[in-house]
Amino acid sequence: MRHVTLALATALTASTAIAAPQFWNLGGGIEATGISDTGVVVGTDTNSNQYFMWTAGGGMTWIGGVGGNDGYGGQASISNDGTRIGGTNINGDTGLGEMGLYDVGTGTWTNLGGIGGSIDNSTSSGWGISGDGSTLVGLGWQSDGQARAIKWSQGTGMVNMGSSAPDRSSRANAANNNGSVIVGWQDNDNGRQGAVWVNGVQKLIADNDGFAVSEALAVSGDGQWVTGVAYGSLSPYRYNTMTEVFEYLPVASGDFWFPSAFGTAISDDGKTIVGQVRDFGPPFGAPGVIWRDGFGAMTLNDYFDSVGVVYEDGFLFSIALGMSGDGQTFSGVGISPTEGLVGWVVTVPTPSSAIVLGLCGFVASARRRR
Numbered sequence: 001m002r003h004v005t006l007a008l009a010t011a012l013t014a015s016t017a018i019a020a021p022q023f024w025n026l027g028g029g030i031e032a033t034g035i036s037d038t039g040v041v042v043g044t045d046t047n048s049n050q051y052f053m054w055t056a057g058g059g060m061t062w063i064g065g066v067g068g069n070d071g072y073g074g075q076a077s078i079s080n081d082g083t084r085i086g087g088t089n090i091n092g093d094t095g096l097g098e099m100g101l102y103d104v105g106t107g108t109w110t111n112l113g114g115i116g117g118s119i120d121n122s123t124s125s126g127w128g129i130s131g132d133g134s135t136l137v138g139l140g141w142q143s144d145g146q147a148r149a150i151k152w153s154q155g156t157g158m159v160n161m162g163s164s165a166p167d168r169s170s171r172a173n174a175a176n177n178n179g180s181v182i183v184g185w186q187d188n189d190n191g192r193q194g195a196v197w198v199n200g201v202q203k204l205i206a207d208n209d210g211f212a213v214s215e216a217l218a219v220s221g222d223g224q225w226v227t228g229v230a231y232g233s234l235s236p237y238r239y240n241t242m243t244e245v246f247e248y249l250p251v252a253s254g255d256f257w258f259p260s261a262f263g264t265a266i267s268d269d270g271k272t273i274v275g276q277v278r279d280f281g282p283p284f285g286a287p288g289v290i291w292r293d294g295f296g297a298m299t300l301n302d303y304f305d306s307v308g309v310v311y312e313d314g315f316l317f318s319i320a321l322g323m324s325g326d327g328q329t330f331s332g333v334g335i336s337p338t339e340g341l342v343g344w345v346v347t348v349p350t351p352s353s354a355i356v357l358g359l360c361g362f363v364a365s366a367r368r369r370r
Contacts, residue, residue, distance in 0.1 A: 021304070022347045023311040025336065026054060030343025032331030033075045034129075035324045036082035040104075041331050041345055043076050043321070044068065051076045051087055053104070054345070063102055064109060065089045072097035073125035079133030080177065080221075080325060086129035086136045088122075099126040099138050099152060112152045115140040115160045124150060124158075127184075128174035131221050131325070135179030137172035147171060149184050149197070164188075164202050170195065174218050177268075181223030181241060185215035194228050196241055205239050207246050213237055218266045218273075221325050225270030227263030236263035236275050236291070251277055252289045252297045261289070264320060267327035274300070274320035274330060284318040284333055284341055292327075300330075307348045312336055317344065 026032060030052070032043035041054040044067035051065040065087045066072045074088035074097070082104065089100030089109040096118050098111045114123035117140075124140035140150040140160065147169035149161040163170045165188040172184040180199055185192040190212035194205035196219075205226070206212050214229035216239070226239040235248035251261050263275040271293035277286050288300035298306070300317035314337040322331040329347045336342050 021307055021309040021349055022056070022345075023304075023309050024056065024345040025312070025339070026060070026343035026345060028339055028342050031321060031333055032343045032345060033321045034078040034085075035322045035329050035331055035345075036078045037080045037325050038082040039324075039329060039347075040078060040082035041322065041329075042078045042085050043331070043343065051085065051102075053085065056345075063107070065100060065102065066097055068125075071121040073122055074099070074127055074138060077127070077129040077174075079129055080131040081133070084129060084133035086126045086138075088125045088138075091123070094118075094123065095121075096123045097121055097125060099124040099136055099140070099150070099158075101126075101129075101136060101152075112136065113158050115142055115148060115150060115158060117141040117143040117145065119145060119147075127172060128182075130175040130179035131177030132179070135175050135182075137175050137179075137182050137184070139169075139171040149182070149186075149195075151175070151179070151182060153179060161197060161200070161202070164195075164204070171215075172197070173216065176219050176223035177221040178223075181219055183216035183219045183226050183228070188212075194226070194239070196226060196239075198223070198241060203241075203244075205237075205246070207237070207248065213246075217262065217264055220266050220270040221268035222270075225266055227266045227273045227275070229262040236261045236273060236289075238263070238266075238270070238273065249273065249291045250297045252287070252299045252302070263291075264332075265323035267323060268325035269327075272323070272327035274323050274332075276319040284335060286318060288317045288319045288332060288334075290320070300332075304346060304348070309346055309348065311346075312338070315344075317346075 029047035034042045049067040049069045053061045077086045085102040088097045101110045119141045125138045127138040135153040137151045149170040149172040152158045168187040170186045172182045175182045182197040186195040192215045193212040194216040216226045216228040261277040263273040273291045290303045291297040316335040320332040331345045334344045
Protein backbone atom coordinates (compact mmCIF):
# COMPACT_ATOMS: atom_id res chain seq x y z
CA MET A 1 0.00 0.00 0.00
CA ARG A 2 1.06 3.62 -0.41
CA HIS A 3 2.56 5.30 2.64
CA VAL A 4 0.12 7.29 4.80
CA THR A 5 2.27 10.04 6.28
CA LEU A 6 2.17 10.87 9.97
CA ALA A 7 1.28 14.50 9.19
CA LEU A 8 -1.65 13.38 7.04
CA ALA A 9 -2.90 10.87 9.59
CA THR A 10 -2.66 13.46 12.37
CA ALA A 11 -4.57 16.01 10.32
CA LEU A 12 -7.34 13.53 9.60
CA THR A 13 -7.62 12.56 13.24
CA ALA A 14 -7.61 16.14 14.48
CA SER A 15 -10.33 17.42 12.17
CA THR A 16 -13.58 15.50 11.73
CA ALA A 17 -14.57 18.15 9.15
CA ILE A 18 -12.20 16.54 6.66
CA ALA A 19 -13.50 13.25 5.26
CA ALA A 20 -10.74 10.82 4.35
CA PRO A 21 -10.44 10.03 0.63
CA GLN A 22 -11.35 6.46 -0.31
CA PHE A 23 -10.36 3.92 -2.98
CA TRP A 24 -12.28 0.78 -3.88
CA ASN A 25 -11.13 -1.99 -6.20
CA LEU A 26 -14.29 -3.42 -7.81
CA GLY A 27 -12.55 -6.41 -9.37
CA GLY A 28 -11.81 -7.75 -12.82
CA GLY A 29 -14.14 -7.26 -15.76
CA ILE A 30 -15.87 -4.25 -14.19
CA GLU A 31 -16.42 -1.05 -16.18
CA ALA A 32 -17.99 1.61 -13.98
CA THR A 33 -19.61 4.21 -16.24
CA GLY A 34 -22.04 6.27 -14.14
CA ILE A 35 -22.33 7.78 -10.65
CA SER A 36 -25.36 9.35 -8.97
CA ASP A 37 -25.22 12.29 -6.58
CA THR A 38 -26.09 9.80 -3.83
CA GLY A 39 -22.99 7.66 -4.45
CA VAL A 40 -24.58 4.82 -6.44
CA VAL A 41 -22.20 3.55 -9.13
CA VAL A 42 -23.39 1.67 -12.22
CA GLY A 43 -21.65 -0.02 -15.11
CA THR A 44 -21.09 -3.29 -16.94
CA ASP A 45 -19.74 -6.58 -15.65
CA THR A 46 -18.05 -7.70 -18.86
CA ASN A 47 -17.68 -11.26 -17.55
CA SER A 48 -21.46 -11.77 -17.53
CA ASN A 49 -22.27 -8.92 -19.98
CA GLN A 50 -24.88 -7.42 -17.67
CA TYR A 51 -25.17 -4.28 -15.60
CA PHE A 52 -24.35 -3.82 -11.94
CA MET A 53 -25.18 -1.34 -9.21
CA TRP A 54 -22.64 -0.67 -6.44
CA THR A 55 -22.56 1.33 -3.21
CA ALA A 56 -19.84 1.66 -0.59
CA GLY A 57 -22.13 0.26 2.08
CA GLY A 58 -23.99 -2.40 0.09
CA GLY A 59 -21.37 -3.61 -2.36
CA MET A 60 -22.20 -5.08 -5.76
CA THR A 61 -25.67 -5.97 -7.05
CA TRP A 62 -26.26 -7.37 -10.54
CA ILE A 63 -29.38 -5.96 -12.15
CA GLY A 64 -29.65 -7.64 -15.55
CA GLY A 65 -29.83 -5.68 -18.76
CA VAL A 66 -27.19 -6.36 -21.38
CA GLY A 67 -23.75 -4.80 -21.79
CA GLY A 68 -22.21 -3.50 -24.96
CA ASN A 69 -20.70 -6.80 -26.07
CA ASP A 70 -22.15 -9.21 -28.65
CA GLY A 71 -23.53 -6.46 -30.88
CA TYR A 72 -25.98 -4.91 -28.41
CA GLY A 73 -24.46 -1.49 -27.77
CA GLY A 74 -25.15 1.01 -25.02
CA GLN A 75 -23.87 1.60 -21.50
CA ALA A 76 -25.24 2.04 -18.01
CA SER A 77 -26.12 5.55 -16.81
CA ILE A 78 -27.93 6.73 -13.68
CA SER A 79 -30.14 9.61 -12.57
CA ASN A 80 -28.89 12.15 -10.04
CA ASP A 81 -31.00 10.70 -7.22
CA GLY A 82 -29.95 7.12 -7.99
CA THR A 83 -33.49 5.80 -8.57
CA ARG A 84 -33.37 5.25 -12.34
CA ILE A 85 -30.78 3.53 -14.51
CA GLY A 86 -30.62 3.71 -18.28
CA GLY A 87 -29.06 1.24 -20.67
CA THR A 88 -29.97 -1.63 -22.96
CA ASN A 89 -32.21 -4.58 -22.11
CA ILE A 90 -33.21 -7.65 -24.13
CA ASN A 91 -36.81 -7.80 -25.26
CA GLY A 92 -38.03 -11.28 -24.32
CA ASP A 93 -40.45 -11.41 -27.28
CA THR A 94 -37.93 -10.51 -30.00
CA GLY A 95 -34.62 -11.49 -28.41
CA LEU A 96 -33.24 -8.11 -29.51
CA GLY A 97 -31.63 -5.41 -27.41
CA GLU A 98 -33.70 -2.28 -26.75
CA MET A 99 -33.15 0.95 -24.92
CA GLY A 100 -34.35 0.22 -21.39
CA LEU A 101 -35.12 1.90 -18.09
CA TYR A 102 -34.45 0.18 -14.76
CA ASP A 103 -36.43 1.21 -11.69
CA VAL A 104 -34.24 0.71 -8.62
CA GLY A 105 -37.20 0.73 -6.24
CA THR A 106 -39.07 -2.10 -7.97
CA GLY A 107 -36.04 -3.87 -9.44
CA THR A 108 -37.65 -4.07 -12.89
CA TRP A 109 -36.71 -3.16 -16.46
CA THR A 110 -39.02 -1.43 -18.94
CA ASN A 111 -38.21 -1.85 -22.62
CA LEU A 112 -38.69 1.39 -24.57
CA GLY A 113 -38.82 0.15 -28.17
CA GLY A 114 -37.15 1.60 -31.24
CA ILE A 115 -37.78 3.51 -34.47
CA GLY A 116 -38.85 0.77 -36.85
CA GLY A 117 -35.78 -1.30 -37.69
CA SER A 118 -33.10 -3.59 -36.29
CA ILE A 119 -29.55 -4.64 -37.10
CA ASP A 120 -27.90 -7.82 -35.82
CA ASN A 121 -28.91 -8.10 -32.13
CA SER A 122 -30.15 -4.55 -31.74
CA THR A 123 -33.36 -2.57 -32.16
CA SER A 124 -32.05 0.34 -30.11
CA SER A 125 -29.50 0.98 -27.36
CA GLY A 126 -29.37 3.31 -24.37
CA TRP A 127 -26.30 5.48 -23.87
CA GLY A 128 -27.32 8.16 -21.38
CA ILE A 129 -30.00 9.40 -18.98
CA SER A 130 -30.86 12.94 -17.91
CA GLY A 131 -30.09 13.97 -14.36
CA ASP A 132 -33.78 14.04 -13.42
CA GLY A 133 -34.29 10.57 -14.92
CA SER A 134 -37.04 11.73 -17.30
CA THR A 135 -35.14 11.39 -20.58
CA LEU A 136 -33.08 8.54 -22.04
CA VAL A 137 -30.92 8.96 -25.14
CA GLY A 138 -29.09 6.60 -27.46
CA LEU A 139 -29.21 5.00 -30.88
CA GLY A 140 -32.05 3.42 -32.82
CA TRP A 141 -32.17 1.58 -36.13
CA GLN A 142 -34.48 2.64 -38.95
CA SER A 143 -36.04 0.20 -41.39
CA ASP A 144 -33.54 1.35 -44.06
CA GLY A 145 -30.62 0.20 -41.92
CA GLN A 146 -29.54 3.71 -40.92
CA ALA A 147 -28.80 4.52 -37.29
CA ARG A 148 -30.27 7.62 -35.71
CA ALA A 149 -29.90 9.51 -32.46
CA ILE A 150 -33.00 8.88 -30.36
CA LYS A 151 -34.53 10.11 -27.15
CA TRP A 152 -37.33 8.78 -24.98
CA SER A 153 -39.15 10.82 -22.40
CA GLN A 154 -42.19 10.32 -20.25
CA GLY A 155 -45.35 11.58 -21.91
CA THR A 156 -43.70 11.83 -25.35
CA GLY A 157 -42.25 8.39 -25.86
CA MET A 158 -39.63 7.57 -28.46
CA VAL A 159 -38.42 10.34 -30.80
CA ASN A 160 -36.18 9.97 -33.84
CA MET A 161 -33.80 12.95 -33.67
CA GLY A 162 -32.83 12.56 -37.31
CA SER A 163 -29.65 13.18 -39.23
CA SER A 164 -28.35 16.41 -40.79
CA ALA A 165 -26.41 14.51 -43.46
CA PRO A 166 -28.22 12.36 -46.08
CA ASP A 167 -27.78 8.63 -45.58
CA ARG A 168 -25.48 9.16 -42.60
CA SER A 169 -25.94 7.94 -39.04
CA SER A 170 -26.11 9.82 -35.74
CA ARG A 171 -26.13 8.89 -32.04
CA ALA A 172 -26.90 10.57 -28.73
CA ASN A 173 -24.49 9.86 -25.88
CA ALA A 174 -25.60 11.98 -22.93
CA ALA A 175 -28.18 14.49 -21.69
CA ASN A 176 -28.13 17.33 -19.18
CA ASN A 177 -30.19 17.42 -16.01
CA ASN A 178 -33.59 18.13 -17.61
CA GLY A 179 -32.98 16.57 -21.03
CA SER A 180 -33.08 19.86 -22.95
CA VAL A 181 -29.45 19.56 -24.12
CA ILE A 182 -28.30 16.29 -25.68
CA VAL A 183 -24.82 15.53 -27.03
CA GLY A 184 -23.40 12.87 -29.31
CA TRP A 185 -22.18 12.56 -32.86
CA GLN A 186 -23.25 13.07 -36.45
CA ASP A 187 -21.60 11.03 -39.21
CA ASN A 188 -20.61 13.06 -42.28
CA ASP A 189 -17.62 13.63 -44.58
CA ASN A 190 -15.53 14.38 -41.48
CA GLY A 191 -16.37 11.04 -39.89
CA ARG A 192 -18.04 11.24 -36.50
CA GLN A 193 -18.37 14.94 -35.73
CA GLY A 194 -19.42 16.19 -32.32
CA ALA A 195 -23.06 17.25 -32.18
CA VAL A 196 -25.27 19.11 -29.71
CA TRP A 197 -29.07 19.14 -29.79
CA VAL A 198 -30.56 22.06 -27.86
CA ASN A 199 -34.32 21.65 -27.54
CA GLY A 200 -34.17 19.28 -30.49
CA VAL A 201 -32.13 21.53 -32.82
CA GLN A 202 -28.77 20.12 -33.87
CA LYS A 203 -25.50 22.06 -34.07
CA LEU A 204 -22.18 20.52 -35.12
CA ILE A 205 -19.03 21.28 -33.12
CA ALA A 206 -15.91 22.69 -34.75
CA ASP A 207 -12.80 24.25 -33.26
CA ASN A 208 -11.86 27.90 -33.63
CA ASP A 209 -10.18 27.21 -36.98
CA GLY A 210 -13.31 25.60 -38.35
CA PHE A 211 -12.02 22.02 -38.14
CA ALA A 212 -14.55 19.41 -37.06
CA VAL A 213 -13.95 17.73 -33.72
CA SER A 214 -15.11 14.24 -33.00
CA GLU A 215 -17.97 13.00 -30.85
CA ALA A 216 -19.26 14.71 -27.75
CA LEU A 217 -19.32 12.34 -24.80
CA ALA A 218 -20.59 14.33 -21.82
CA VAL A 219 -22.52 17.48 -20.92
CA SER A 220 -22.71 19.48 -17.69
CA GLY A 221 -25.87 19.41 -15.62
CA ASP A 222 -27.00 22.85 -16.76
CA GLY A 223 -26.28 21.99 -20.40
CA GLN A 224 -23.73 24.76 -20.84
CA TRP A 225 -20.51 22.77 -21.16
CA VAL A 226 -19.63 19.81 -23.39
CA THR A 227 -16.53 17.62 -23.61
CA GLY A 228 -15.46 14.79 -25.86
CA VAL A 229 -12.95 13.36 -28.33
CA ALA A 230 -10.37 15.34 -30.28
CA TYR A 231 -8.69 12.81 -32.59
CA GLY A 232 -5.31 13.87 -33.90
CA SER A 233 -4.81 16.37 -31.06
CA LEU A 234 -3.13 15.95 -27.71
CA SER A 235 -6.01 17.75 -26.04
CA PRO A 236 -9.56 17.03 -24.99
CA TYR A 237 -11.97 19.91 -25.55
CA ARG A 238 -14.56 22.00 -23.77
CA TYR A 239 -17.36 23.67 -25.72
CA ASN A 240 -19.86 26.22 -24.45
CA THR A 241 -23.33 25.62 -25.91
CA MET A 242 -24.49 29.14 -25.02
CA THR A 243 -21.58 31.26 -26.27
CA GLU A 244 -20.30 28.67 -28.79
CA VAL A 245 -16.78 29.26 -27.49
CA PHE A 246 -14.50 26.27 -28.09
CA GLU A 247 -11.25 25.51 -26.28
CA TYR A 248 -8.70 22.74 -26.38
CA LEU A 249 -7.64 21.79 -22.88
CA PRO A 250 -4.08 21.08 -21.75
CA VAL A 251 -3.05 17.50 -21.09
CA ALA A 252 -0.99 16.41 -18.11
CA SER A 253 2.72 16.67 -18.76
CA GLY A 254 4.81 13.54 -18.79
CA ASP A 255 7.33 11.50 -20.67
CA PHE A 256 4.88 10.04 -23.12
CA TRP A 257 3.50 10.74 -26.57
CA PHE A 258 -0.09 9.90 -27.33
CA PRO A 259 -1.85 10.97 -30.53
CA SER A 260 -5.34 11.52 -29.13
CA ALA A 261 -7.07 12.58 -25.95
CA PHE A 262 -10.64 12.79 -24.77
CA GLY A 263 -12.90 13.88 -21.96
CA THR A 264 -15.36 11.23 -20.79
CA ALA A 265 -17.17 13.02 -17.95
CA ILE A 266 -17.74 16.58 -16.82
CA SER A 267 -18.92 18.07 -13.52
CA ASP A 268 -22.21 19.92 -13.19
CA ASP A 269 -20.45 23.28 -13.16
CA GLY A 270 -18.24 22.37 -16.15
CA LYS A 271 -15.07 23.07 -14.17
CA THR A 272 -13.78 19.49 -13.86
CA ILE A 273 -13.24 17.09 -16.76
CA VAL A 274 -11.80 13.58 -16.62
CA GLY A 275 -10.71 11.26 -19.40
CA GLN A 276 -7.64 9.67 -20.92
CA VAL A 277 -4.83 10.17 -23.39
CA ARG A 278 -4.49 7.36 -25.92
CA ASP A 279 -1.73 5.68 -27.86
CA PHE A 280 -2.23 3.29 -30.76
CA GLY A 281 -1.89 0.33 -28.43
CA PRO A 282 -4.28 -1.27 -25.92
CA PRO A 283 -6.93 1.16 -24.65
CA PHE A 284 -6.00 0.87 -20.98
CA GLY A 285 -2.22 1.24 -21.20
CA ALA A 286 -2.15 5.04 -21.01
CA PRO A 287 -2.78 7.27 -17.99
CA GLY A 288 -6.13 8.75 -17.10
CA VAL A 289 -6.21 12.52 -16.77
CA ILE A 290 -8.12 15.22 -14.91
CA TRP A 291 -8.45 18.88 -15.82
CA ARG A 292 -9.72 21.47 -13.33
CA ASP A 293 -10.50 25.06 -14.22
CA GLY A 294 -7.88 27.29 -12.61
CA PHE A 295 -5.57 24.35 -11.76
CA GLY A 296 -4.76 22.78 -15.13
CA ALA A 297 -4.27 19.10 -15.94
CA MET A 298 -2.76 16.19 -14.04
CA THR A 299 -2.70 12.45 -14.41
CA LEU A 300 -5.28 10.75 -12.22
CA ASN A 301 -2.50 9.07 -10.24
CA ASP A 302 -0.86 12.41 -9.48
CA TYR A 303 -4.16 14.03 -8.56
CA PHE A 304 -5.23 11.21 -6.24
CA ASP A 305 -1.79 11.23 -4.65
CA SER A 306 -2.06 14.98 -4.04
CA VAL A 307 -5.28 14.62 -2.04
CA GLY A 308 -4.17 11.62 -0.02
CA VAL A 309 -5.88 8.67 -1.71
CA VAL A 310 -4.40 5.37 -0.52
CA TYR A 311 -4.28 2.58 -3.10
CA GLU A 312 -2.25 -0.43 -4.17
CA ASP A 313 1.35 0.42 -4.96
CA GLY A 314 1.87 0.40 -8.73
CA PHE A 315 -1.83 0.78 -9.57
CA LEU A 316 -2.50 2.76 -12.79
CA PHE A 317 -5.74 4.73 -13.05
CA SER A 318 -5.86 4.34 -16.80
CA ILE A 319 -9.24 5.88 -17.60
CA ALA A 320 -12.07 7.59 -15.76
CA LEU A 321 -15.46 6.68 -17.20
CA GLY A 322 -17.76 8.33 -14.67
CA MET A 323 -17.82 11.28 -12.28
CA SER A 324 -20.41 12.62 -9.85
CA GLY A 325 -21.92 16.02 -10.53
CA ASP A 326 -19.92 17.63 -7.73
CA GLY A 327 -16.64 16.30 -9.13
CA GLN A 328 -15.73 14.40 -5.98
CA THR A 329 -16.45 10.74 -6.86
CA PHE A 330 -14.80 9.05 -9.83
CA SER A 331 -15.00 5.62 -11.45
CA GLY A 332 -13.29 3.82 -14.27
CA VAL A 333 -10.88 1.08 -15.28
CA GLY A 334 -7.32 0.66 -14.07
CA ILE A 335 -4.45 -1.78 -14.09
CA SER A 336 -3.58 -3.54 -10.85
CA PRO A 337 -0.08 -5.06 -10.76
CA THR A 338 -1.55 -8.12 -9.04
CA GLU A 339 -4.97 -8.49 -10.74
CA GLY A 340 -4.69 -6.87 -14.17
CA LEU A 341 -7.65 -4.85 -15.47
CA VAL A 342 -10.09 -3.93 -12.71
CA GLY A 343 -12.86 -1.44 -12.06
CA TRP A 344 -12.31 1.24 -9.44
CA VAL A 345 -14.10 3.97 -7.50
CA VAL A 346 -12.43 6.89 -5.73
CA THR A 347 -13.89 9.66 -3.58
CA VAL A 348 -11.89 12.78 -2.77
CA PRO A 349 -12.44 15.45 -0.12
CA THR A 350 -14.25 18.71 -0.74
CA PRO A 351 -12.05 21.28 -2.52
CA SER A 352 -11.22 23.09 0.74
CA SER A 353 -10.34 19.79 2.43
CA ALA A 354 -8.26 18.75 -0.58
CA ILE A 355 -6.11 21.85 -0.15
CA VAL A 356 -5.45 20.91 3.50
CA LEU A 357 -4.67 17.31 2.58
CA GLY A 358 -2.38 18.44 -0.22
CA LEU A 359 -0.47 20.69 2.17
CA CYS A 360 -0.14 17.82 4.66
CA GLY A 361 1.36 15.67 1.95
CA PHE A 362 3.72 18.47 0.95
CA VAL A 363 4.91 18.93 4.54
CA ALA A 364 5.44 15.20 4.98
CA SER A 365 7.41 15.02 1.74
CA ALA A 366 9.57 17.93 2.83
CA ARG A 367 10.29 16.16 6.13
CA ARG A 368 11.32 12.99 4.32
CA ARG A 369 13.82 15.01 2.23
CA ARG A 370 15.62 16.36 5.35
